[in-house]
Amino acid sequence: MMIALASDHGGFSLKETVREYLVAKGLEFKDYGVYDDGAADYPLVVRKPCEDISSGRADRGIFFCGTGIGVCIAANKYKGIRAACVSEVYSARLAREHNDANVLCLGGRILSEDHALKILDIFLETEFSKECRHTRRIKEISEAES
DSSP, rough: OEEEEEOOOOGGGHHHHHHHHHHHTTEEEEEEOOOOSOOOOOHHHHHHHHHHHHHHHSSEEEEEEEESSSHHHHHHSSOOOOOEESSSSHHHHHHTTTTOEEEEETTTTTOOHHHHHHHHHHHHHHHOOOOOHHHHHHHHHHHHHH
């Protein structure tokens, strides 16, 4: 699985923690930046990783900003992206099981490192249920994309 990482300045520190965690776990990823805590616009930092997820060059994304909300809104504008802003493990599990979310959005200013890593583990370990009702709803979302 190829994971796309991206953050603005508000999520930079947490992105770095997650990057180190992925290295330690031996997971494949690409870091799309930012590479320091200088001001950055979240709509721009998610562009390339969303394009790569949409095209299949990456399988999932983990995006960060201060709250996770900005990167989530921006990411969901891209065809094929189902981004979920998550702040607890139950939603992380259901975002994967029920919604087949392919992008996890985390808030660098609202989550502790330990809690974010627990959310990340659940997001990466949980598979889409493929139940008929969930598959139907994902198809309905895809049909609504412009």
